[in-house]
Amino acid sequence: MKNYRKIIPLALVVLMALACYSLVSNAVKENSDYNHYLSEARKYAELDITKYAIENYNKALTINPTPDVYVEVAEYYERQENSDTEFLNWCEDFFEKYPANSKSYDCILKAYMKQKDYDACFDVLSTAEKRNVSSDYIKSVKNELSYSFKLDFNTYDDVGIFGNGFCAVKSKDVWGYIDSYGNQKTPITYVSTAPFTKAEMAPVVDQKGKCxxxxxxxxxxxxxxxxxxxxxxxxDGIIKVELENGKYSYCDSELNKLFGEYDDATAFNNGIAAVKEDGQWKIINNKGDEKLSTKYADIITDEKNIIFRNDRLFVGDGTGYIMIDSSGKQIGNEKYENAHCFADSTYAAVENNGKWFFIDKDAKRLSDKTYEEARSYSNGLAAVKISGKWGFVDTDENVVIEQQFFGAKDFSEKGSCFIQTGDKWQLLKLYRLNREE
Structure with missing residues (x-):
């Protein structure tokens, strides 16, 4: 019995030694096999013998699946002609296996960029941002594609301006509405239309003349x-109405008449509108009372028929326009030949000496740059005309979309903007922003 007690521990030691030897031996063999397969793969890859190169790469990855080898294979596919599908499939598999490794994001982005699949690129960029994955290549793709766009295939004879995510479009002689993604949302059957607002409704006139x-x-x-x-x-809960006699009044949100019967009138915004009587414009508040004592020969309105935004409006005396605040005080000393209302809180486009430029609400010029024509900034971009064509600049006045269009409107929050190609209008959609959920 005593002998057995001595033999058992000795046997266990021997077994453990054998097990360790076996593990080490297997590891040595696997490492040897791994290096062999990798060496063979690289030899065939150098000769562009794809079949055997990939077979050996896969054998190596079965033994030791490392991101670096996945990258090596991806780079091999990227160099080959007529292998875009294989390159993409390999990168997608790599991305699926290593969702937290920046190298897999670099590879899949390269594959999508090669195919110009920018929608897929932005899906990957969005995933990278959510997972807090970053790399120099991820940053470079994001910068490169910041203002890449696609044009919707539908074309229209005329268009309005985006309001609350919708825009009026004209086909032949009738109007309807699309959303920011280009989807038709209403029948295109109306004789006339106006923009949607935060009230989530828009005024129309149908073919029977009913409004x-x-x-x-x-x-x-x-x-x-x-x-x-x-x-x-x-x-502002107030609606301008056109009467049968051609005059204009204001109603509340249930179309009960509030006040007025004017020769012309604008929409309210932030409690301010303008009305015309006896050839002169006056500024009123939402009670119909005169807000300013001064009368004006002309006023500037935007495509929503609004005059007042960013606490500024442009009024004219027949020889030019000045910018004033809600108290009637002139902002800056300059008189402009023409102007566009502020579209947001950034910069408005104004004209002098036949050239357009941008000013802020204090009448300070954005820069010394001038344009043949320009629209006020909206959602970080402004349409400008250079050498007879329209494009877009950012708030540093860098050209981010080259001049190539015959006309342009304002960008929506979803990165949509109508541009004119020939005699038709098409919806331009920024990949970065115009992404349906």
């Missing part, structure tokens, strides 16, 4: 028994 408000599906949501020729936008 009413619709929601973004085309359903009628507000109408009146009174006979009106047309409605303006709903803003």
């Amino acid at each position: 009413y408000f619709i929601d973004n599906t085309g359903s009628r949501v507000l109408a009146s028994k009174e006979k009106y020729k047309s409605f303006g936008i709903s803003s």
Whole structure:
């Protein structure tokens, strides 16, 4: 019995030694096999013998799956002609296996960039941002594609301006609405339309001459028994209405008349509008009372029929325009030949000496640059005309979309903007922003 007690520990030691030897031996063999397969793969790859190169790379990866080898194979496929599909499939597999490794993001981005699949690129960039993965190549792709765009295949004879995510479009002689992604949201059957607002409805006139408000599906949501020729936008809970006699009044959000009967009128914004009587414009508040004592020969309105935004408006005396605040105080000393209202809180486009440039709300010029024509900044970009064509500049006035269009509108929050190609309008969509959920 005593002898067995001595033999058992000795046997265990021997077994452990054999096991360790076996593990070490197997590891040595696996390492040898791994190096052999990798060496063979590289030899065949150098000769462009793809079949055997990939077979040996896969054998090596079965033994030791490392990101560096995945990258090596991806780079091999990238160099080969007519192997875009294999390159993409390999990178997608790499990306799936290593979702937290920046090298897999670099590879899949290179594959998508090679195929110019920018939608897929931005899916990858979005995933990288969510997972806090970064690399120099990820940053370079993001910068390169910041202002890349695609054009929607639909074309229109005329277009309005985006409001609350929707824009009026004209096909032949009738109008309807699309969303920021180019999807048709209402029938294109109306004689006239105006922009949507935060009230989530827009005024239209149908082919029978009836005017009413619709929601973004085309359903009628507000109408009146009174006979009106047309409605303006709903803003600040006040709606401009055109009467049968050609005059203009204001109604509340249920189309009950509030005040006024003017020769012309604008929409309200932030409690301010302008009305015309006896050939002169005056500024009023939302009670219909004169806000300023001064009358003006002309005013500047935007495509929503609004005059007042960013606490500024442009008024004219017949010889030019000045910028004033809500108290009537002139901002800056300059008189402009023409101007566009502020579209947001950044910069407005104004004209002097036949050239357009940008100013902020204090009348300070953005730079010394001038343009043949320009529109005010909207969502970080402004349309400008250079050498007879329109393009876009950022707020540093860097050209980010080259001059190539015959006309241009303003960008929506979703990165949509109508541009004119020939005599038709198309929706330009920035890949970076215009992405449906």
